[in-house]
Amino acid sequence: MDHAVEDAGGTATLFELCARVVNANMEKLEQDVWGLPAVILQGILPLLNIYYLERIEQTAVKKGLSTQSIWCKLWNDIMKSKPSRFGTVKCWRKKFLEAFFHNVLRGILKVSSDQRLNDQRFSPLVHSAPHVTELTICNKQQGVSELTPPVLECLARSVESLKFLHLRSSDQATQRSLRLLLHRLVHHGQVNRVSLLSWPSPDTNLLLLILSVSAGVWQKQASCPCTLCLKKSLNLNSDELQEKRPETGLLQSSSSADLSNMHSKNNVEEDMGSQSALLSLQPLNISHSVVTDCSDHSSAENPPRRVSRSTHSRKATCHKSLLPPNTFGSKVASTSRKNLKSGADIQDSIRSNPDDLYDFIFSVPSAGEGEALNTNKGYKESANEKPSEVSTVPLFDDLPPVEERRVISPIPDGAHHFRSVRALNLHNVPLTLSSCHFLCHLLRSWVSLERLTMAYNDLGANIFLIVEALSALSRCPGCSLSMFSMSDFTTHVPTLDLANTILTTFPSLQLLSLSYDLENHNEKETSEDISAEFKENQLKQLEIRFPQDPLPVGHLVSVLKASTFLLELSLDNATFSCTEDLKCVLRTLAEHNKALKRLSFHDMKMTDMHNEIVLLLNSSSLEEIKFSFCRLFEKGTDEFLAAFVGALRRNPSVKILKLCGNRLGNDGLAALADLYNPDSLSSVHYLDVSSNCIKPEGLLHFAKKLERGGKIKLRHLSVSQNLLDRDPVMAQEALQSLEGVCCVVSDNWDSAQVFADHVNGM
Structure with missing residues (x-):
């Protein structure tokens, strides 16, 4: 068998010729090949195409053989690129097949280009789908329409993360396919993380579709029903479907009847593939109660004017009844009034039950009811009575008189709530006022959400809407949010005041990351009005990148003292009025943050902090220290170095x-x-x-x-x-x-x- 013979391809051993024949007839010989001794099987493995090579993996492992070198060679020969972190690839088989799936899906790789990829007996997508744990959809969602039910079935069992990268608008057929893909993988699959990355000009239809499905909201489509939903419908009573929300245990208050009344004049298209239903509905302003105008000139003869909070509002302040007290200063509130602009008029007002969670969020009483909702306690006050002090500061003021209007939920009638993801990442996806409202509606009851990352979304003053939505979420039973990260170029609220608000809202938060690159206010000046101390929290990781303004050291020291469980601290670009302020911060770390394991200071002047740094090293149990570009040894003396x-x-x-x-x-x-x-x-x-x-x-x-x-x-x-x-x-x-x-x-x-x-x- 070791003798060389001539064949069409040149000189080959008899064993190689036999192995090629076996490979060409694997359809008939597969079971026999699996039973071959390891020494023979080892010579056959490199000749198999990727389909049989993948199928024989378990047998090879049982015989003590590894296919990793073969998959690595396939990567080098076919992908022709060096993967990131080349030396840490744990499984070349998974690495190759996951990349193979994406390249075939996008039309980048043709299976006919290499005989090791081409086998008419196998579907390339079905065969490689079980190895896809992170599905990436790019540009115009190429290939999504070609994902057949068998492929979706495989992806539903394997995909844990969905990533949308550089998205562009697509045709209706592609969006319908994408809609079914999202429903299958999120609602009936294993997807726990959705990321939207690098989408400078998001398509509103597509953005709202991805957000709503990620949050578990689903509008069933009669023209293209989901077989899994149909099977579930056969086993569940229709009343149970309307009353219970899976996973959350919350009552679904917006029943079909209520929503039907809301849309009696405007029937909503069931086909959410085009998202026309969502676009036809003006999202309700995140402030969901009616307030009174608390002018100093109001009296019994001139009762306060009542207004409906909506996207029609032109100005905003930070409502003290919706956010923890003593957080945002009056000057920051005036900033928000200048930045929140009006939207389109909303329609007729409807009656709502304030005890009902979803109606409480998505609707307000009509102007003729003579009642106002207290957003803290959920009860009604007569408009003729003087409101309590906590509810006298309007979030939206200076509105023109309005006729009877209706606030429409962005969730169309007939919508159901399914499984939702645990992590949402919006990076470089600008949010308009309308799309921000829609996201806030979802966030209010997204109790399964554990990690929320928002970076460079051009929020501006809309940051108040996000914080208020998270405040509502924190009051929901079963709220799971443990990580919140927000980054942007400018901030409309002092960074530490924002941190105080978030930590007051979520004292059980584990990780908080805030990053602002450019200043848009004077941090020290706006913070002089704020006297609140940070309350004790459960933070384990705190990361803050500050704007250029000098920091109020008292606020920073306060958050450090309140974060006794802190394991990791990262401060970037922190500027202090004097060297004594930074010394105070270092002494606080040494005295109050004994559990700290990782410390990172970047772009901070620490030239004269010698004694405090040595004190920190002597009194802490730090495992990782990073002082980068801190000019630590600029005036270094031999004494300090020693x-x-x-x-x-x-x-x-x-x-x-x-x-x-x-x-x-x-x-x-x-x-x-x-x-x-x-x-x-x-x-x-x-x-x-x-x-x-x-x-x-x-x-x-x-x-x-x-x-x-x-x-x-x-x-x-x-x-x-x-x-x-x-x-x-x-x-x-x-x-x-x-x-x-x-x-x-x-x-x-x-x-x-x-x-x-x-x-x-x-």
Whole structure:
């Protein structure tokens, strides 16, 4: 069998010829092949196409054979690209088949291009779908219309995350297919996370469709019914379907009869594939109660004018009855009044039961009823009575007199509530006032939502609507939100005041991340009116990127003292009025945040914080420290450098130390080498000293000191963007010496060119 013979393809062994014949007849020989001895099977595996190679996986594993090298070769031959994090691919089989599915779906890869991919007995999409855990849909949703029921069935069992990337408008047929895809994977599948990324000009139809399905809202379509829904309908009484919401246990108050009355004059299309029903309904303003105009001139002869809160409103303030007291200052409220603009007129008013959750959210009493809803307590007050102080500040004022109008729910009649996702990510998806209202309606009762990420949504003053919706969500039984992240270019409310409001609303929040790049107000000035202290919370991770304004240190210290369970803290771009303020923050961390494990300060001036930094190192159990571009050693003295290294030598808990951009220099790097002396207790195994003006001679001196240190704990060293190009030969000698000790990350940084660019930019 080892003899070479001639065939059409050149010289091949007899074994290879037999293996090719077996491969060509796998349809008949598959079971026999599975029973072959491992030594023979090992030679056949590389010749199988991807379909039989995938089917034989379990048999190969039982015989002690691995197919990973074969799948890796397939990736290199067919995908022709280096995957991200190349060295950490745990399963090349899954990696290949998941990418194969997406490329075939989008028409990028033709199975006829390679015989290892082409087999008329198999469907490429059905075969690879079980390996897709994250389904990515791009551009005009290419290929979605080709997802047959068998493919959807496979995806429903495997897909856990849906990602929409660079979406563009599509035709009606594609949107109908996408609608069914979303319903099958979210409502009847395993999808727990939905991400919308890089969608600068979102299509309203498509955006509302994705949001509503993600929240579990579904309008059944008579023309194209869901077979799973039909089966469920046979087993459940129609009354039960109207009264109970799966998973939440909340009563579905907006019954078909109530919604039918709301839309008696305008029948809603059942086909939500085009989302015409949603677009025909003006979303109700997030403020869902009627308030009175509390003018100082009101009296018994001139009762306060009552207005309906709606998208018709032109100005807004932060309602003290809807948000925790003493959070937003009066100047911030005036900002919101300037930014919230009016929408289209809404229609006739309807009666609603304030005790009913959904009617309470989606409707308001008519102007002729002479009643107002108190949003805190849910009861009605007579318009002739003086409202309580807590409800006298209108969220929307200066409205013109209105006739009897109706506020229409954005959820069409006949809508049902199904399974909803646990994580929603909206990144670079601008939200208009209308779409923001719609999202807020969903958020109010989205009790399964655990993680909400909103980044660069151009919210402006609409941020108040989001916070108010989350406040309503926090009052729902079973609310699961534990992580909230919000980023944008500008902020219409001081960052720490926003943090106070959110933490007051959600004291059980585990992670809070707020990031604003540019200032749109004076943080210190607007915060002078705020005297509220942060209440005790359950935060484990706090990340804040501040605008340029000086921070009120009292607020920052307050949140740190209230967050006694904090494990991770990240402060970025924090500016203080004086050095004593930052010293106070560092002392607070050392005294009150004993559980802190990871600390990150970025772009903060810490030149004169020497004693406080040493105190923090001596009194904490930190495992990871990051001081990046903090000018830590700008005025570094030998005394501080020795104290800094000495504190680390005595600290066995710190394992990761990142000091990039702190002007460490050659002397500072040499001092850090003492961390690895035999008498040191330091456990630092990850060291980042990039961008620290280190020259080749300094790096070589560091390497020589490590060689004399004996057993070294250092496993990772980053020396990127230093001055190593000053003497390439010496730098190469130092790098080679270090590579024998640890993994070294370096680069070919041209320091002269960078300096020239810096001078030209001045």
